[in-house]
Amino acid sequence: MTWIEFFVDKGGLIFALLGAALAVGLAGIGSAKGIGIVGEAASGLMTEEPEKFGSTFILVALPGTQGLYGFVIALLLFTRIGIFGGDAPTFELGLKYLMACLPVALAGWQSAIAQGKVAAAGVQILAKRPNDVMKGVIYAVMVETYAVLGFVASLFMVLFIK
Numbered sequence: 171m172t173w174i175e176f177f178v179d180k181g182g183l184i185f186a187l188l189g190a191a192l193a194v195g196l197a198g199i200g201s202a203k204g205i206g207i208v209g210e211a212a213s214g215l216m217t218e219e220p221e222k223f224g225s226t227f228i229l230v231a232l233p234g235t236q237g238l239y240g241f242v243i244a245l246l247l248f249t250r251i252g253i254f255g256g257d258a259p260t261f262e263l264g265l266k267y268l269m270a271c272l273p274v275a276l277a278g279w280q281s282a283i284a285q286g287k288v289a290a291a292g293v294q295i296l297a298k299r300p301n302d303v304m305k306g307v308i309y310a311v312m313v314e315t316y317a318v319l320g321f322v323a324s325l326f327m328v329l330f331i332k
Contacts, residue, residue: 182264186251189271190244193324197240197278204233204286211290215297225296225303229289232310236278236285239321243274246328263331270327277320285313 177184212226247267252258259267292306 178261180258181261182259183251185261185264186247186259186267189268189275190247192268192275193240193243193247193271193278194237195240196275197282198237200279200282201234201237204236204282204284204289205230207283207286208233208289208293211293215293219297222296222300225300226293228307229292229296229303229310232289232307232314233282233286235314236282236317239317240274240278243271243321243324243328246325247271250328266331267328270324270331272324273320273327274317274324275320278317281313281317281320285310285317288313 171179208230212230215222215226247270248254250259251264251267289306289310292303292310295306296303
């Protein structure tokens with residue numbers, strides 16, 4: 171079997187798995203970066219005011235959701251492409267699944283980093299005006315909207331692609 175024959179025969183599965191890898195990988199990288207950004211800010215505040223851990227934890231956890239969105243899309247895709255039994259996707263279907271994973275991958279990657287920056291600013295609000303911390307949380311949640319849109323777009327595509 172030549173590599174071209176192999177690619178035509180197994181390409182659908184390869185592209186579908188590439189989509190799942192991008193969904194988990196890029197969204198996960200964004201979440202790790204975003205959590206790192208806000209975690210650094212929160213750690214600085216903890217050295218001065220450790221009693222604010224609970225409030226900072228909310229802000230630190232927010233950018234982690236994008237990684238979860240990518241993971242859910244990958245799990246859903248696995249159920250559709252025969253990983254748990256069944257037929258592997260055709261070459262065409264594999265390309266469709268790859269494209270379906272891109273919204274959650276790209277939106278998750280970039281929104282988690284942006285959300286980490288906004289949440290780090292929320293830590294500054296907490297440091298100076300503790301009663302206004304929820305304003306910082308609301309700002310950070312606004313960024314989440316775009317991750318949710320990417321997730322929903324990928325979800326619908328994965329579910330309804332034929």
